[in-house]
Amino acid sequence: MNEKTVPPKHTNRLVNEKSPYLLQHAHNPVDWLPWGDEAFEKAKAENKPVFVSIGYSSCHWCHVMEEESFADEEVAGLLNGNFVSIKVDREERPDIDALYMSVCQAMTGAGGWPLTVVLTPEKKPFYAGTYFPKRRMMGQVGLMEVLEQIRLKWETDSDKLTRLGDELLSEIQAAALKNNEGEEVGLTDELLHHAFRLYTTLFDETYGGFGQAPKFPTPHNLSFLLAYSQAFDKPEALRMVEKTLESMYRGGIYDHIGFGFARYSTDDQWLVPHFEKMLFDNALLASAYVEAYQITGKPLYSEIAESVFTYVLRGMTSPEGAFYSAEDADSDGEEGAFYIFSREEIEEALGAQDMHSYCHVYGITEEGISQGYSIPNLLEGLPEELADKLDMNPLALRTRIEEWREKLFAYREKRVHPSKDDKVLTSWNGLMIASLAKGAKAFQKPEYAKAAGAAADFIWNRLRREDGRLLARYRDGEAAYLGYVDDYAFMIWGLTELYEATGDAVYLERALVLKDGLLELFTDEEEGGFFFTGKDAEKLPIRSKELYDGAMPSGNSVAVKTLYKLAAITQDVKLKGVAERTAAVLAKAAMKYPASYGMFLQALLALTSGGKEWVLSGKKDDPSLHSMISLVQKAYLPEASLIIHWEDQAAELTALLPHLKDKPAIGGAATAYVCQDFACREPITSLDAVRELLAKKEQETK
CATH class of the missing domain: 3.40.30.10 (Glutaredoxin)
Structure with a gap:
């Protein structure tokens, strides 16, 4: 019955x-x-x-x-x-x-x-x-x-x-x-140096990260320090980032069984997280690990970034290709119950012999963190550092660890899962699209660009009204809520990165359409910058303007970053002026405490360096052109933009960018044009010359 x-x-x-x-x-x-x-x-x-x-x-x-x-x-x-x-x-x-x-x-x-x-x-x-x-x-x-x-x-x-x-x-x-009071702050390097000095005082030398518990990843701070380390030859900035990235991975904030990062750590050493997983955290963190890999070439960083992509594509992606928002901290009425293990459970999943080895590597103890339960972690050392103690060579241990992980993943899958927030947020999808596109470039893996493209198409087709107005949320067949500045700015970022990863002009065209919407709906004509809500939105008692970069970067900061890049791509001097005016608003606020403006600092670094533009022209079936594209895509060029100019399929792109008519493939050979502040070097047709230019430090010591 x-x-x-x-x-x-x-x-x-x-x-x-x-x-x-x-x-x-x-x-x-x-x-x-x-x-x-x-x-x-x-x-x-x-x-x-x-x-x-x-x-x-x-x-x-x-x-x-x-x-x-x-x-x-x-x-x-x-x-x-x-x-x-x-x-x-x-x-x-x-x-x-x-x-x-x-x-x-x-x-x-x-x-x-x-x-x-x-x-x-x-x-x-x-x-x-x-x-x-x-x-x-x-x-x-x-x-x-x-x-x-x-x-x-x-x-x-x-x-x-x-x-x-x-x-x-x-x-x-x-x-x-x-924020608008006081003297104008010049868009100079001094704010960048001021921020770096502040980060050094906040840095936790023991466990990485900045400040005390609870510790949030705030990966846009790490991305700024990575860019700063290269622009000003500051190995100390790179050291702080590497220490933080490795410490977060070693701790329990990283899911060593199913991948992905939790929201934040409740302690200094990144061990005990607040267990919910958010799409935006994982997008921004994967992006920071991609950048660290591009700079250092260390396989650990690419492995971590790709594991985050695996987590998102496996469990946080809708059948149509859009990305879900979050997974809960609680399951079966208890926070973290899905993620913690006792030694007995490890033995049940792996057997007695492997249980002892796994517990040694991943810090599973009898007492645990609470009532005999532990969070898998690598606080005692990375596997290669522990191989000798286990009398195994590092490669064999890595193979064994992956076997253990797969068994524990299957064991854990039988538990009551945390609930999933399956709504699709335009802004957070924009961040994940950008991250996947960056991964596609850095790792030369087109499957990441394909996944990013599916999400971008979903947003474009399902989260816009007939009049083109972007909407903020989709769930269960319904798109709703007028898009906010974050929706526009983050999607523009994602689309520009996706264009650079694929060379498909449709993504650049969409970015330019959204740019027009951003300027039309959100611009503060009097003070500069962008309001959080559009001029067509519900009238709340105050129309706010978000400037600082908290757990997520602000729409204003990302707008500066993306509008400046689009200005370089399109050679639009007026748009460059909008980006600089917005940057001036942010700079005035950031002077008070620049550590809260990590994304803006990245944008400011691009502005002060003048930005760069790579135009790669040639035929789509030319292997030399594809080799050039690959070299530029894999390089760490945070201040640069990339235009892929397929001359034999150029109509759509040259309609958007008429200046490309002046940048042909010379003699039919793949050609690279490197430009800065609307002025270009002599064109390059040699692959070795492109490689040499990328390997060379172009920026002078400032």
């Missing part, structure tokens, strides 16, 4: 949403509404404050707060009777999250998720915090207490709370305007 499925006791309006995060709350007793006019009109009609809870599907403490409070009848009774309650997925509505997170930081000095804010019916915030237990616990105020106090205050003096909301918004607006 089949058990009957028991229908849920409660169902609220979130059941009609597409967001996995909102759907997680669809059967709470709280009468949740999605963000929208209906909720705020209801608040006005009933004269109630608006309780807003913002989070995302793979957020551990969001799950905790749901279980403790939002699934609780008593909490629901207080909320339903006295508030209008709204749930927001921060990954769908980063504009709402950014605005009210700035309020939380202003009020409390801290932020995080779940983000809890209480608003007037006019969207003015007067209370903010993050996670609250249901009742007061270890000195932390409880949600029931907070809600009761707000209820009483609203009933007795709602006008005062409204005035507080006005004051808070004024403070946030004033803080944002401070």
Whole structure:
């Protein structure tokens, strides 16, 4: 006899949403509404404050707060009777999250998720915090207490709370305007050197990374230091990056069984992660490992980057080729349960003899990190460093390790998996497209470009309206939410990298179309730079402009990087001016603390070096041309752009780039033109000359 499925006791309006995060709350007793006019009109009609809870599907403490409070009848009774309650997925509505997170930081000095804010019916915030237990616990105020106090205050003096909301918004607006105050900062090398000095003071000599626990990878900082090390011949910058990249790989933040990186480490040595895996982290980290390989030639870095690509293409890619957003930290109700092992489980998977060797290599101990469970790690040394202790040669050990990994992967697959957030975010897909395209170039693996192209085609075909307006999220057949500046900037980046990896002009054409949309919808005509939301977006109390590079780079920083590159490719002096004006806005903000502007610093480095452009012209079936392309693609050229000019299929490309008519294949031979600041060297037709030019340090010591 089949058990009957028991229908849920409660169902609220979130059941009609597409967001996995909102759907997680669809059967709470709280009468949740999605963000929208209906909720705020209801608040006005009933004269109630608006309780807003913002989070995302793979957020551990969001799950905790749901279980403790939002699934609780008593909490629901207080909320339903006295508030209008709204749930927001921060990954769908980063504009709402950014605005009210700035309020939380202003009020409390801290932020995080779940983000809890209480608003007037006019969207003015007067209370903010993050996670609250249901009742007061270890000195932390409880949600029931907070809600009761707000209820009483609203009933007795709602006008005062409204005035507080006005004051808070004024403070946030004033803080944002401070970035535009002060003297202009020149776009010079000094900001780059200032940033490098700051990174050296923050660097953890023991375990790599910057600052204290919790430690976030922030790979765009590493990418800047890689570029800086080459531009200014600073081996110390390269050393810091290598130490960090190797330490992260050795720790538990890297999944040594299934690949990919977790969100961050809770300790200094990268051992115990916060276990969720995010697409954007893995995209940016793979990119940094690709760049480290290009500079050093060390196989370890290419292996790590390719393992991340394996993880994403195996488990984070939709049947249509788009990339999913995240995997949860929790499985079976416990954080990290999917990833940890006891010695007994290792023995069950590998057998007694191999268990001892595996546990020795990967730090699996009897006591473990908690209750006899360990996180596989290489803190004691890389396999080649441990081979002697195991009386094995390094090559044999590597072979054995891969056999162990495959067995443990199969063993782990039988466990309850963490939930997957299968929504497709345009911005994060742009980052992964860029990373895969870089991998395709560096490793000469067209399968990565093919995967990036499938995702790019998905975004182009499924996440644009008929009028060409880019949208931010796709799930379950629905594309929704007007794209933000990140969506435009990150996709332009991905498409330009993909063009360089394939020579397919359609990707360059799409990048130029999105560039026009970026300029039209987001430009701040008065102060420079780009607003986070388009001029056609919902009007929030403040139209924010995100400048600093946090866990993810800002759309403004990536815009500088990509617009400057497109200006070089198209020889558009006006576009170069837009990039420089935006850079000036960022430079003024970055002077205060440049370590928070790693992506902008990369863009600034390209600007101050003048950028470079490689144009490779010839016939598509000419092996010499393909050899030239391969040499340039594999080289580390962070400040350069690459134009692949198939002369026998040139109509589409020359329509976009008329200046290519002046850069033919000389005498029908494959020809390289190397240009800087719109001026070109003598053309090169010798493969050896191209190789020599790439091997030579072109940049003078600054």
